[in-house]
Amino acid sequence: MHYDYLIVGAGLFGAVFAREMKQAGRTSLVIDRRDHIAGNIYTEKVNGIQVHRYGAHIFHTSDKEVWDYVRQFAEFNHYINCPVARYGKELYNLPFNMNTFSRMWNIQTPAEAKAIIDRQVAEAKVDEPKNLEEQALSLAGRDVYEKLVKGYTEKQWGRDCTELPAFIIRRLPMRFTFDNNYFNDPYQGIPTGGYTAMVEKILEGIPVRLSTDFKKEVTEEKGMFRMGEDTFGRVLYTGLIDEYFDECFGPLEYRSLRFETEILPEEDNFQGNAVVNYTERQVPFTRIIEHKWFEFGKDSETGEPVSGTIITREYPQTWTSGMEPYYPVNNEKNDAVYARYKALADEKKNVIFGGRLGLYRYFDMDKVIRQALNCAAAELK
Numbered sequence: 001m002h003y004d005y006l007i008v009g010a011g012l013f014g015a016v017f018a019r020e021m022k023q024a025g026r027t028s029l030v031i032d033r034r035d036h037i038a039g040n041i042y043t044e045k046v047n048g049i050q051v052h053r054y055g056a057h058i059f060h061t062s063d064k065e066v067w068d069y070v071r072q073f074a075e076f077n078h079y080i081n082c083p084v085a086r087y088g089k090e091l092y093n094l095p096f097n098m099n100t101f102s103r104m105w106n107i108q109t110p111a112e113a114k115a116i117i118d119r120q121v122a123e124a125k126v127d128e129p130k131n132l133e134e135q136a137l138s139l140a141g142r143d144v145y146e147k148l149v150k151g152y153t154e155k156q157w158g159r160d161c162t163e164l165p166a167f168i169i170r171r172l173p174m175r176f177t178f179d180n181n182y183f184n185d186p187y188q189g190i191p192t193g194g195y196t197a198m199v200e201k202i203l204e205g206i207p208v209r210l211s212t213d214f215k216k217e218v219t220e221e222k223g224m225f226r227m228g229e230d231t232f233g234r235v236l237y238t239g240l241i242d243e244y245f246d247e248c249f250g251p252l253e254y255r256s257l258r259f260e261t262e263i264l265p266e267e268d269n270f271q272g273n274a275v276v277n278y279t280e281r282q283v284p285f286t287r288i289i290e291h292k293w294f295e296f297g298k299d300s301e302t303g304e305p306v307s308g309t310i311i312t313r314e315y316p317q318t319w320t321s322g323m324e325p326y327y328p329v330n331n332e333k334n335d336a337v338y339a340r341y342k343a344l345a346d347e348k349k350n351v352i353f354g355g356r357l358g359l360y361r362y363f364d365m366d367k368v369i370r371q372a373l374n375c376a377a378a379e380l381k
Contacts, residue, residue: 002231003027008214009238011039012365013355013372015202016069017236020376022206029230030203031212036196037203040326041365043194047263048299048306049292050194054324055257055314056275056289057195060185061366067187070369074198076189079294082180083275083287087147094277095182096144097175104143110176117141117174135166140174151281156316157255165331185366193300214239223350236375238355240325241341249340252360253333254325258315260285265308269297285313328360335360352379 005021007014010032018028036042040054058081061067070076085092093099101113120141129135132153136145149172150161157164191198214237218227225232237244242252264270274293278285289312299306319325328334338360345353354375356363363371 001229002233003029004233005029005236006031006214006218006225006227006232006234007236007238008032009039009236009355009357010034010037010199010203010208010210011238011355012041012199012368013238013358013375014039014236015199016369016372017354017376018206019202020373020380024376024380028206029232030206030208031214031217031227032208032210033213035211037208037210038196038199040324041195041199043196045194046310047265047308048302049308049310050295050300051261051291051310051312052195052289052294053259054326055259055312056287056294057365058183058188058190058294059365060183060188061364062185062187063366063370064187066366066369066373069373070198070366073201074191074193077192077295078188079190079274079296080188081182081275082273083182083277084273085148085152085277085279087151087279090147092148093180094148095173095175095180096140096148097180098178099180100144100148101176104147113176117144129166131162131166132164132168133161135169136161136172139169139172144172144174148279150279151283152277152279152286154281155284155286158316158318190294192295215243225350233350235351237351237353238358240357241338241345241353241360244351244353245341245344248344249337251321252337252341253329254319255327255329256317256319256323257326258317260313260315261310262312263308263310267309268307270309270311285315287314288312289314325357327362328356330361 004026005028007018007028007030010030014030018030021028041057042053043050044053058079083094085094092103098110098113101107105116107113117140120143121138124137126134126138129138136149153161218225225235270290271288274290275287277287291310292306297305352375353359354371355368
């Protein structure tokens with residue numbers, strides 16, 4: 001069969017693009033080298049609990065068009081992300097707000113909190129931050145930095161804060177109100193029944209082949225792509241851009257994650273919150289997710305309370321070939337290498353590169369959808 005598009009990647013970008021092409025009367029085949037759809041937002045139901053296999057994903061956006069679009073395919077609950085940070089035996093609310101400052105310094109008013117932060121910033125004596133540590137001290141002072149930023153950031157990036165560039169944290173949002181809502185976006189929530197069901201609906205009526213590797217199974221000849229007996233006019237590629245070009249300019253860098261999931265059938269409430277960050281560097285994981293609280297401890301189908309619980313510890317890792325790449329390392333060195341790959345990509349008139357791996361940029365879910373909608377609109381002009 002001949003298809004208009006071969007879409008490489010069954011995550012959000014690929015799924016939305018495929019849906020838009022179908023709506024316009026064009027044909028697509030979606031492939032993914034994993035054995036499931038939905039990419040990193042994949043959820044699977046275990047013991048009545050929707051488990052986020054690749055870490056917590058909370059949908060949030062200020063883009064009403066994107067919000068209206070995604071709600072065609074799922075009903076969203078009213079989950080609000082209010083993570084907790086644990087430093088030793090101390091617990092703090094995130095993002096940094098009056099609950100955080102009151103707990104840290106035993107103060108009651110915004111004026112007191114601002115005075116302490118201003119004093120600590122002045123004591124740091126940083127005029128031109130040369131690294132992440134100096135940047136954080138110049139923004140938030142020593143207490144917030146050492147308890148809530150330093151260890152977590154060093155685990156995330158695998159390097160000391162003094163070795164990380166200042167631009168990684170251009171700002172540290174601080175609220176002088178008692179507001180634990182992590183995101184400022186007006187539209188927030190999680191799809192009832194999980195993300196996988198939502199992506200299934202986006203891909204409804206579109207052929208999908210899983211456990212299929214583009215690099216191994218697709219060939220290009222005279223501007224036409226072929227996979228077995230099937231041919232394709234154009235390709236939307238959401239995989240690693242450096243891998244597409246056989247790493248001809250060398251590999252780009254990524255950070256990876258390892259997940260350790262435990263089913264605790266005898267325990268109904270492990271930590272009392274969906275997300276708890278561990279900010280000490282000597283604790284090897286960055287956070288623990290307790291999945292049942294994304295749906296308020298209830299089975300989304302029956303509405304009944306779920307017994308037992310499931311937790312996942314998240315360990316940042318240095319990425320090597322064969323591992324899942326989660327976060328592009330956007331520093332000067334990598335961005336320069338990416339620019340060379342981008343120049344090659346621009347010459348490929350029959351290939352569109354998209355998504356966080358194809359564009360070598362981290363995107364929140366709503367930004368992925370926006371990029372996919374814009375990409376599809378440009379394609380259909």
